[in-house]
Amino acid sequence: MSKLIETRGLTKQYPGVVALDHVDFDLEPGEVHVLFGENGAGKSTLISMLAGANTPTKGSIRLDGETVSFDSVAQAQAKGIYTVFQEFSLIPTLTVAQNIFLGWELRRGPFLDHRAMRARSREMLEELGFDIDPSAIVARLSRAQQQMVEITKAFHGDLKVLILDEPTASLTDREVDHLFDFVTKLKARGVGIVYISHRIQEFARIAERVTVLRDGAVIGTVAMADTNDDALVEMMTGRSFDQIYPSITNDPGEILLEVAGLHAPGISNARFQVRRGEVLGVAGLVGSGKSRLFRAVMGLTPVQSGTVTFKGRDITGATTRHIIKGGMYYLSPDRKAEGLDLATTARDNLAVNIVSGMRNEGGSPFVRWRAVNGSIDQISDHVELHAGYRNKPVSQLSGGNQQKALFGKCFGQEADLLIFDEPTVGVDMGTRAALYLLIKQLAEAGKAIVVISSDLPEAMNIAHRLLVLAHGRISAELSGQDMTEDTVLKYFFDETGATL
Amino acid sequence: MTTDTMPFSFPGLIRKIFVRVGVLPFFLLGALVVFTLLSPKFLTGQNLVNVMRQSVYLVLVSLGQMLVLISGGFDLSVGTAIALTSVVSATVMVWLAGIFPDAIFLVILLGALAGFAAAACVGLLNGIGVAYFDVSPFIMTLGASSLAGGAALLLTGGVPVSGLPFAFADVFGFGRLWGVPVPVIVALLCIVAMWVFMSRTSLGTQVYAVGGNIKAAHLSAINTKRTLMMAYVGCALIASLTGLLLTARVESGEANLGGTITLESIAACVIAGVSLRGGIGRVENVVLGGFFIVLVQNGMNLAQISSYMQMVLLGALLILAVIFDQLRYRMIMGGS
Numbered sequence: 001m002s003k004l005i006e007t008r009g010l011t012k013q014y015p016g017v018v019a020l021d022h023v024d025f026d027l028e029p030g031e032v033h034v035l036f037g038e039n040g041a042g043k044s045t046l047i048s049m050l051a052g053a054n055t056p057t058k059g060s061i062r063l064d065g066e067t068v069s070f071d072s073v074a075q076a077q078a079k080g081i082y083t084v085f086q087e088f089s090l091i092p093t094l095t096v097a098q099n100i101f102l103g104w105e106l107r108r109g110p111f112l113d114h115r116a117m118r119a120r121s122r123e124m125l126e127e128l129g130f131d132i133d134p135s136a137i138v139a140r141l142s143r144a145q146q147q148m149v150e151i152t153k154a155f156h157g158d159l160k161v162l163i164l165d166e167p168t169a170s171l172t173d174r175e176v177d178h179l180f181d182f183v184t185k186l187k188a189r190g191v192g193i194v195y196i197s198h199r200i201q202e203f204a205r206i207a208e209r210v211t212v213l214r215d216g217a218v219i220g221t222v223a224m225a226d227t228n229d230d231a232l233v234e235m236m237t238g239r240s241f242d243q244i245y246p247s248i249t250n251d252p253g254e255i256l257l258e259v260a261g262l263h264a265p266g267i268s269n270a271r272f273q274v275r276r277g278e279v280l281g282v283a284g285l286v287g288s289g290k291s292r293l294f295r296a297v298m299g300l301t302p303v304q305s306g307t308v309t310f311k312g313r314d315i316t317g318a319t320t321r322h323i324i325k326g327g328m329y330y331l332s333p334d335r336k337a338e339g340l341d342l343a344t345t346a347r348d349n350l351a352v353n354i355v356s357g358m359r360n361e362g363g364s365p366f367v368r369w370r371a372v373n374g375s376i377d378q379i380s381d382h383v384e385l386h387a388g389y390r391n392k393p394v395s396q397l398s399g400g401n402q403q404k405a406l407f408g409k410c411f412g413q414e415a416d417l418l419i420f421d422e423p424t425v426g427v428d429m430g431t432r433a434a435l436y437l438l439i440k441q442l443a444e445a446g447k448a449i450v451v452i453s454s455d456l457p458e459a460m461n462i463a464h465r466l467l468v469l470a471h472g473r474i475s476a477e478l479s480g481q482d483m484t485e486d487t488v489l490k491y492f493f494d495e496t497g498a499t500l
Numbered sequence: 501m502t503t504d505t506m507p508f509s510f511p512g513l514i515r516k517i518f519v520r521v522g523v524l525p526f527f528l529l530g531a532l533v534v535f536t537l538l539s540p541k542f543l544t545g546q547n548l549v550n551v552m553r554q555s556v557y558l559v560l561v562s563l564g565q566m567l568v569l570i571s572g573g574f575d576l577s578v579g580t581a582i583a584l585t586s587v588v589s590a591t592v593m594v595w596l597a598g599i600f601p602d603a604i605f606l607v608i609l610l611g612a613l614a615g616f617a618a619a620a621c622v623g624l625l626n627g628i629g630v631a632y633f634d635v636s637p638f639i640m641t642l643g644a645s646s647l648a649g650g651a652a653l654l655l656t657g658g659v660p661v662s663g664l665p666f667a668f669a670d671v672f673g674f675g676r677l678w679g680v681p682v683p684v685i686v687a688l689l690c691i692v693a694m695w696v697f698m699s700r701t702s703l704g705t706q707v708y709a710v711g712g713n714i715k716a717a718h719l720s721a722i723n724t725k726r727t728l729m730m731a732y733v734g735c736a737l738i739a740s741l742t743g744l745l746l747t748a749r750v751e752s753g754e755a756n757l758g759g760t761i762t763l764e765s766i767a768a769c770v771i772a773g774v775s776l777r778g779g780i781g782r783v784e785n786v787v788l789g790g791f792f793i794v795l796v797q798n799g800m801n802l803a804q805i806s807s808y809m810q811m812v813l814l815g816a817l818l819i820l821a822v823i824f825d826q827l828r829y830r831m832i833m834g835g836s
Contacts, residue, residue: 320718320719320721321718321721321722321723324719324720324721325721330719332715332716332719337715338713338715338716338718338719339713339716339719340713340716341709341712341713341716341779342712342713342833343712343775343777343779343780343829343832343833344708344712344779344780348708348712349716351705352705352706352708352709352716352717352720352722353720353721355702355705355706356702356705356706356720356721356722357721365701365702365703366696366700366701366702367700367701367702367704367705369700393832393833395832395833396833409720412720413720413721
């Protein structure tokens with residue numbers, strides 16, 4: 001069988017680092033080929049070269065048996081290779097149709113034919129099974145819908161290869177089903193699909209083959225039929241699946257946080273408690289309100305009614321700053337937008353919290369940098385952010401190290417309740433294990449921990465109790481034996497009181 | 501890219517200096533060489549001392565501008581804050597001097613306070629708009645600039661306020677303490693205070709944090725609104741102090757003081773490596789930046805370049821500095 005894409009000895013070298021090391025990879029028509037590996041394993045480097053966004057230092061890429069070299073993404077697209085990157089290439093202020101036809105505008109005479117573009121967009125969206133209005137402004141769409149628009153953009157030319165970089169990271173299960181149906185249709189048309197994902201449970205549903213990368217090299221390519229999840233994880237990390245989640249002693253103490261009858265934007269009638277020494281998991285689909293619930297608790301969005309009691313004090317409607325100073329800390333899921341200052345060093349980022357923590361103690365307005373730097377080193381050691389990374393701008397660190405720096409920030413201020421919102425998003429397995437260990441230490445030291453996660457195995461394995469949210473309501477509170485995947489999933493789609 | 505792997509190479513060193521402090525060392529070196537070649541009077545002790553004295557005003561305003569730039573905004577109203585201070589303080593001094601001719605230093609003090617208060621109002625207005633109403637700093641401070649400038653003209657009808665107490669000009673305009681001009685002493689005190697504030701106080705750290713990523717700062721328990729307010733008020737007050745010193749120097753309250761200083765102060769900061777995106781900048785470099793601009797103006801004067809041409813060149817210099825700022829930011833973010 002002729003290969004659609006074939007790379008030979010593909011190598012990418014950056015000063016001091018080999019990002020990709022003699023990679024042989026191939027893609028057949030009509031197959032889904034998964035690239036699997038930790039962050040920094042070389043998946044992104046590999047697809048960036050297939051997509052034309054990057055050029056190899058050594059090695060060759062062949063498309064339909066013919067050696068190609070791309071200088072730009074546009075060249076790759078002209079040859080039928082289309083990539084949906086994690087960072088979308090949509091213009092938020094334009095409509096869906098305008099975005100779909102960006103660079104492919106239809107004209108009537110010298111003028112744009114908006115009507116034709118809207119009609120054609122509607123057809124394209126319908127064909128793909130996406131329920132989106134072509135006249136909608138992209139900024140108003142959900143992230144999942146934006147992703148659909150991004151995918152739709154691929155269908156202008158003669159599509160041969162579709163590269164999907166973590167396409168399901170922000171989709172609900174229903175949308176994932178849609179996407180997979182659509183992938184199946186593409187396969188039938190003979191399109192080859194390169195698929196990057198961390199969600200191992202998806203592979204069996206769509207993939208024919210999996211190539212595992214580690215440290216820029218191919219560890220192996222296996223047929224999905226001949227392997228299983230555990231084997232893949234072991235190939236990826238060099239350690240087994242069980243070792244990732246630590247067992248955390250469950251020793252619930254006094255109630256720290258009590259929420260009663262809370263109504264907030266996107267949240268109705270939430271009621272729960274968090275105790276010292278326990279890990280409360282919060283699960284739900286994207287849009288279920290699991291993040292919004294705690295953003296309301298933190299004072300980031302206004303509380304409409306209900307009460308939030310923390311350490312016996314009513315903090316309903318208090319400012320975020322006062323809530324943090326009171327001992328509750330929230331780790332944002334979006335480390336780039338609201339977690340870290342990317343242009344300054346990890347050290348500077350940590351200093352911000354230590355300095356504002358010191359002020360908290362009512363000390364002098366002057367900063368004792370020697371003490372601050374001592375604390376920074378201590379915290380960095382604790383979160384295993386190695387010395388070499390501390391003085392680098394955060395933008396230059398890998399996702400895993402950025403997340404470690406973000407974790408470090410929560411040690412700068414003395415907190416009793418820590419809310420981790422998607423603590424391991426875009427983080428490799430090794431770092432995940434390290435972060436879980438930190439959560440374990442905190443919980444066992446008597447802190448109360450909340451872990452909000454879209455990664456169900458994570459939420460179930462790390463938590464002692466699990467809140468499940470659906471449509472802005474808490475649809476279940478599970479613990480012990482009841483915390484099974486089937487039960488949780490049932491409550492994900494809890495239809496009570498919902499309009500779906 | 502490849503220079504990174506050779507730690508001691510000359511281009512590697514230049515790159516390192518550029519990423520760390522920005523374009524200023526290269527500009528400074530270039531200016532010294534060019535003007536020394538153009539005019540024999542340029543590189544003399546006498547001239548450099550002169551430049552230092554002249555640069556006091558711009559250095560001060562640039563320090564305030566830096567505060568706002570690091571917080572993630574900028575202040576286009578520093579020029580008219582100076583004008584307003586000049587007019588208000590002069591008016592109050594002249595009026596009070598008529599009532600209390602014997603308590604002249606009290607008159608000067610009250611006049612100065614009135615000037616500070618007027619400028620503080622401009623700063624507060626900017627701060628409220630930017631911090632509480634999320635107005636873009638550009639349009640907020642542009643509007644405030646027109647407002648303050650208009651107010652200064654209204655108060656005086658465009659006519660300079662003369663008849664200031666002699667002691668005011670004698671001390672703050674031309675006075676010397678231990679042989680050092682008073683404005684220079686004031687500037688030195690301000691520089692030290694600003695340096696301590698930015699690098700040794702928690703409030704200073706918070707200004708950097710807010711400018712670097714305001715959402716992250718908010719989630720780190722920093723009062724971002726108060727920090728922004730403080731930056732704009734602080735900037736206006738430093739501009740006001742400059743306004744007082746300039747008023748003493750020209751011995752009258754003038755509504756056209758500080759005409760070009762807004763652009764110059766932004767240029768001084770950017771050349772000194774203060775990022776226009778906020779979060780990055782150092783006091784000591786800004787002082788050098790202000791000094792550099794005045795040095796260039798002085799050099800151009802000595803080289804007999806016309807004042808119109810000087811405007812053209814300064815604008816070009818600013819644009820060049822902004823382009824280099826962009827390159828530097830890319831290097832910091834990309835690491836390549």
